[in-house]
Amino acid sequence: MRILQVSAEIFPLLKTGGLADIAGALPPALLAAGCDIRVLLPGFPAVMAGLKDPVRVGAFGTPWGDQVEVLFGALPAVSQGAHTVFAYVLSAPALYNRPGNPYEDAHKQAYADNHRRFAALGWAAAHLAHGLDRLWRAQLVHAHDWHAALAPACLAAWNDGRGARVPSVFTIHNLAYQGVFWPQNFPDLGLPGPMFSMHGLEYYGQISFMKAGLTYASHITTVSPTYAREIQTPEQGCGLDGLLRDRAGSLSGILNAVDDHVWNPAKDVHLKHHFDVRNMAGKALNKAALQTEMGLAVSADAPLFAVVSRLTEQKGLPLVLAGLDEIIGRGGQLLVLGNGDTALEQAFAHHARGNPAQIAFRTGYDESLAHRIFAGSDIIQVPSRFEPCGLTQMYGLKYGTLPLVRRVGGLADTVTDTDLETLDNQSATGIVFNEFTVEDYRHAVRRAFALYHRRSDWSHVRQTGMRIAFDWATAAQRYTTLYESLIQAP
Ligand code: ADP
Ligand code: GLC
Numbered sequence: 001m002r003i004l005q006v007s008a009e010i011f012p013l014l015k016t017g018g019l020a021d022i023a024g025a026l027p028p029a030l031l032a033a034g035c036d037i038r039v040l041l042p043g044f045p046a047v048m049a050g051l052k053d054p055v056r057v058g059a060f061g062t063p064w065g066d067q068v069e070v071l072f073g074a075l076p077a078v079s080q081g082a083h084t085v086f087a088y089v090l091s092a093p094a095l096y097n098r099p100g101n102p103y104e105d106a107h108k109q110a111y112a113d114n115h116r117r118f119a120a121l122g123w124a125a126a127h128l129a130h131g132l133d134r135l136w137r138a139q140l141v142h143a144h145d146w147h148a149a150l151a152p153a154c155l156a157a158w159n160d161g162r163g164a165r166v167p168s169v170f171t172i173h174n175l176a177y178q179g180v181f182w183p184q185n186f187p188d189l190g191l192p193g194p195m196f197s198m199h200g201l202e203y204y205g206q207i208s209f210m211k212a213g214l215t216y217a218s219h220i221t222t223v224s225p226t227y228a229r230e231i232q233t234p235e236q237g238c239g240l241d242g243l244l245r246d247r248a249g250s251l252s253g254i255l256n257a258v259d260d261h262v263w264n265p266a267k268d269v270h271l272k273h274h275f276d277v278r279n280m281a282g283k284a285l286n287k288a289a290l291q292t293e294m295g296l297a298v299s300a301d302a303p304l305f306a307v308v309s310r311l312t313e314q315k316g317l318p319l320v321l322a323g324l325d326e327i328i329g330r331g332g333q334l335l336v337l338g339n340g341d342t343a344l345e346q347a348f349a350h351h352a353r354g355n356p357a358q359i360a361f362r363t364g365y366d367e368s369l370a371h372r373i374f375a376g377s378d379i380i381q382v383p384s385r386f387e388p389c390g391l392t393q394m395y396g397l398k399y400g401t402l403p404l405v406r407r408v409g410g411l412a413d414t415v416t417d418t419d420l421e422t423l424d425n426q427s428a429t430g431i432v433f434n435e436f437t438v439e440d441y442r443h444a445v446r447r448a449f450a451l452y453h454r455r456s457d458w459s460h461v462r463q464t465g466m467r468i469a470f471d472w473a474t475a476a477q478r479y480t481t482l483y484e485s486l487i488q489a490p
Contacts, residue, residue, distance in 0.1 A: 004040055006121060006124075008145070008147035011025070021391055060124070060127050070133070074086055090121065090124055095117045121147065141166060143169070230409060256475065258472075289372070303452045307335070374401055379448055383441055393415055397430070429461060431451070
């Protein structure tokens, strides 16, 4: 099967969140599963720099009159062992040659021409499914998030409903980011006029890339089964729950996995002290090193609660701020690595200045520090309001760092709460709370302390979590089964 994966980010070349981790791990896993997968990416500087031996395979014109060149080459940084990942990259400096964040400028403002930047990506996918590269033609397009969501619409528009449509899968990593643009930009998309309607990509008078993906994809997936159900409700549907209920027959959840080449405490290149479930001595050494590095009091006994996160509304961090005394008053420590919302950054920085022995805050994006935090902490907190999947709780599980999470989305699918029954049947892996309230969060923190002080139970729960595979082979198998069924469908 010739599959074209389309995304805006790919680890390790360009990452703003979990999307990149998944976009970087899925292709090698699919190659290992026997799938002929290639990736399509915008030519952001970091992507261009990672493309080895590029050759030009062709070009196409944009609706606004520019030419976009399509390059082809290998991505050594994304490849694994014998599985070389090949990529098509859009060379269009006017659109993509901007440093830093792929979506916004240095003042955190979305670029005004984002509709053009990501419409070009959608059209490139359609061209690659219709022979732009004479040597390789995609049989199915797999688009990720709103940035790639125009691809299914472009495929639908290609022969205007005449002839067989190349099938597509659209994966929602986050329904909250929709790619909504003013209607006067519609001509720039190059789509037929009737598509700008309630049954197309029109959304309350505006253009919605997300809605284009949801409407025109052959099949929609989410990154966890629970999120696939939640987004069909008004509470979590971000205004698109009606459409999602209409498409329920073509909507399913495939749980994300963890890339063992990147996230494995026995081999992690970012760690001084390696460990695994049978030999945990290295974990204590990582904790002491982390406390030292962060200026926290070096104490083996103080439970170290961590957060590694984008600082946004989604992630529920006001709960952590409101319940801070619950951790600090009991002699625990809090370490936060996060960037985003300025008010949240200031609040965490303020608390850290007031009590540096117990609270540490680092802003900015630091991949290596993130690894050291998962390895050296005791508890990773993900108290999200909503969470399509969430990766940090899975990284925590792999690194023997118990997740404290809210029962929502992928968090509900990946963490089993600790109670007498789950301790007894050895399924407990963390602490899960239900309501998005400070009371429930505080109660969860108190339960984490209680478990921490029961050393034998703590270590059993930790071992159960560390033994969960979250392997990509299983997830890749689910995607290939889906691709097969869509390619074979009449
Ligand atoms: P989301 O995609 O919503 O941000 P995920 O939990 O799926 O949430 O993925 C977040 C990814 O980004 C993880 O790989 C996490 O380690 C990483 N991450 C988040 N914030 C930072 C940061 N400030 N520095 C380094 N890595 C971060
Ligand atoms: C999104 C979601 C997150 C998910 C990630 C990767 O950014 O917010 O929950 O884990 O995508 O699928």
